Amino acid sequence: MNMTTKSPASGKVDTSNLKHTPILIALLLGAMVALLNETLLGNALTVLMKEFDVTASTIQWLSTAYMLVVGVLVPITALLQQWLTTRQMFLIAMVTFLAGTLIAGFAPTFSVLLVGRIVQAVATGLITPLLMNTILIICPPEKRGATMGLIALVMMAAPAIGPTLSGVIVDSLNWRWLFYIVIPIVIISIMIGMKYIQNVSELTRPKVDYLSILLSTLGFGGLVYSFSASGDLGWSDTKVYGALLVGFISLCIFVVRQLKIENPILELRAFKVPMFTLSVGLIVIVMMSLFSTMTLLPMFLQTVLLVTAFKSGIIMLPGSIISAIMGPIAGKLFDKFSPKVIIVPGIVLVGLAMFLFKGITPDTSMLQIIIMHSVLMVGLMFVMTAQTYGLNQLTPDLYPHGTALFSTLQQVAGAIGTAIFISKMSSGTTKYMExxxxxxxxxxxxxxxxxxxxxxxxxxxxxxxxxxxxxLFLKEEKEGVKAARVLQNEH
Known part of the structure; x- marks a missing residue:
């Protein structure tokens, strides 16, 4: 078995002898099932309401709690990756996910099912940042685009396929099979990981600031909960604006504390790198639109065009398949060309799709919707390369923090974007009817x-x-790639 060693000259972990392919397979399989489960229950919620005799607001906690736990956990993954080896963190994440899946699959009551979902969410919060950080370390900068394209494939295609797969399984089998089907994949991922995954990052084991963890939990948890719950409860509800207030205040204190203490759990100084900050802002804006579209489009299909949940999933499936194909292609193009050549056309395609969706009516054909959605997904795959570009600007010691920042802000952007766009949809409908x-x-x-x-x-x-x-402010030259090559040559 190939083992990682520390280079005596640099103190860094030597990853030159690692077998990259099986490591990536294990991590990608783990991330795939974790992200798939974010949307896998979409078409099963009505069935579960009847099964456990609970209300719509209660059943919604299966999704809200999942998002909440992921949003709370991701910010501290940068700290965990400095305390746990890559192998330890991967196995903890996947065994935890397996446990959560078994709990949910055999749940006799709604409460037990909710516990299973929460346990699954813990694993999801760990595996995605770990995947991204590992790729940044083991892949040379000039090849990261292609590998990150595979990540984009998993991150976008897996959640998008969830509703369609859910509809097929619920209609033909039993809702419990939504959990049973992923068990073999999880076990295979664990077996590959046990054999091939070794540590790829240096363990510094910094002092743990528990107050920062508390502030992070209250801050990000409060924000994600308030925006997620606002759609059902409304902004006038004390739980919603109370959580928002607590989240905002906690987050402000958290930011100040991270900038002052010696060992922050989330290194916010990464934002001092201009192109990283620009890339984060770009991804956040686009992800807000994406999450809202992924929510609004099925709602339009089901409430205006009156198609079934299963059929709406089928309509959105071609776009998901196309995005799966385009992810690696966009990544390879990113490795060959400057960021603007890839990212700007991607945004133009997303904008074109949004412009077409803006004119959607009850007379819009299914084929037109499929084409519009496919254009959106193709554009998105090109835009997602901005994440690789941003992370390339960082030094290796900031990789865990950079991946945690991207993952955290994507979760927050998803919650905020969905709330804003559904609120806009509701207010527009009300205004018209009045x-x-x-x-x-x-x-x-x-x-x-x-x-x-x-x-x-x-x-x-x-x-x-x-x-x-x-x-338009992205720099043509990928300076971070050049800097990384210099560092690799020195060490």
């Missing part, structure tokens, strides 16, 4: 819903225009 001469007319109700969705997609287009302007 001005309608005959609000009880079924046709007018349909027009009101359509107006709400059009307004939400129009807002998404504005976000993408902002992202386009931001992308």
């Amino acid at each position: 001005s309608s001469a005959n609000p009880l007319n079924p046709v007018e109700k349909l027009n009101g819903l359509t107006s709400g969705f059009q307004g939400a997609f129009a807002l998404g287009l504005i976000f993408i225009i902002v992202a386009f302007i931001v992308s």
Whole structure:
């Protein structure tokens, strides 16, 4: 077995003898099942409501709790990666995920099912940043684009396929099979990981600042919960604005503390690197639009076009397949060309899709929707290379912090974006119905819903225009890649 060693000259871990392919397979399989489970219950919620005799607001906790735990845990993964070896963290994550899957799959009550989902979420919060950090370490800068393309494939395709797979399984088998089917994949991932994964990062084991962990938990947890719950409870609910207030105050104190203490759990000084900060901003803006579209489009299909949840999943499947194909291609192109050549056209494609969605009506054909969604997903694959570009700007000691920042802010962006766009859709519908001469007319109700969705997609287009302007400030030359090559040559 190939073992990693420390180079006596640099004190860094020598990864030159590692077998990269099996390591990537193990990590990608783990990330795939973890991210797939974020959306796998989408078409099963109604069935689960009847199975456990609970309300819609109660069943929604299966999704809200999952997002909440991931949002809370990801920020501290940078610290965990300095205390645990790559192998330890991977095995902890995957064994935890297996345990959560078994708990959920055999759950006799809703409470037990919720516990299983929370345990799964703990693993998801660990595995994604670990995957990204490992790739940054073992892959040379000039080949990271192609490898990150595989990550983009998993991160975008797995959650997108979830609703379709869910519909097929619920219709043909039993909801418990949503959990049973991933068990063999998890076991294979664990077996490959046990054989091939070795430590790839230096363990510094810094002093743990427990107050920072508490502030991070309250801050990110409060933000994710408040925006996630606002759709059901409304912003006037004390739980929602109370959580938002606690989250905001905690986050402000957390930021100040990270900048002052000697061993921060999240190194915010990474934002001093201009192109990293620009890339983070770009990804956050685009992800807000993406998460909202992934929520709004199925809602439009089911409430306006009156298609079933399963059929709506089928309609969105071609776009997911195309994105899976385009992810690695976009990554390879990123390795060959400057960031602007890849990212800017990607944003233009996303903007084009948003512009077309802005004009969506009950008369829009299924084929048109499939094409629009496919254009969106292709553009997104090109835009996601901005994440690789941003991380390339950092020095190796900041990799865990950079990946944690990207993953955390994507979770927060998803929660905030979904809340904003659904709120815009609801307010647009209400405004139309208030001005309608005959609000009880079924046709007018349909027009009101359509107006709400059009307004939400129009807002998404504005976000993408902002992202386009931001992308123009990206530097043509990938300076981080050059710097990384110099560092590798020195060591």
